[in-house]
Amino acid sequence: MKSRIDKNLKPAIEYIREDNGFFKENTQKVQKAYKGYISSFGTMLLQNGLKASVILYAGESRGDGDKKPILNALYHLKTGEKSADNYEKMLNEVVDMSEGQLKTERDHYLDLAIALKMAIRTFEFE
Numbered sequence: 723m724k725s726r727i728d729k730n731l732k733p734a735i736e737y738i739r740e741d742n743g744f745f746k747e748n749t750q751k752v753q754k755a756y757k758g759y760i761s762s763f764g765t766m767l768l769q770n771g772l773k774a775s776v777i778l779y780a781g782e783s784r785g786d787g788d789k790k791p792i793l794n795a796l797y798h799l800k801t802g803e804k805s806a807d808n809y810e811k812m813l814n815e816v817v818d819m820s821e822g823q824l825k826t827e828r829d830h831y832l833d834l835a836i837a838l839k840m841a842i843r844t845f846e847f848e
Contacts, residue, residue: 743791
């Protein structure tokens with residue numbers, strides 16, 4: 723598990739640095755909301771499972787920032803694909819998974835979420 727987190731830390735930092743929806747407009751500061759969103763995602767994965775977590779984050783957000791960049795980043799870390807609609811691809815894949823796949827992938831996405839959480843904390847917040 724630890725090696726998967728370590729392996730994804732640098733790619734996560736690079737993904738955020740490329741401004742994929744995390745920065746406040748016209749700044750190099752991460753929107754404060756994402757600190758909470760990524761922290762909540764890991765907890766939600768453990769409590770509710772992968773399917774429920776992805777469905778919630780793929781929906782319309784009613785907060786300070788859109789939650790879809792979290793899913794876009796996680797899917798990018800898993801697949802290497804970089805697209806504004808990665809969250810849709812992730813959602814479609816997760817909805818079609820068997821229960822066994824969901825459990826396996828939940829652990830994988832938890833490691834990716836930890837790497838993303840660590841990466842986000844290397845940036846300044848608004």
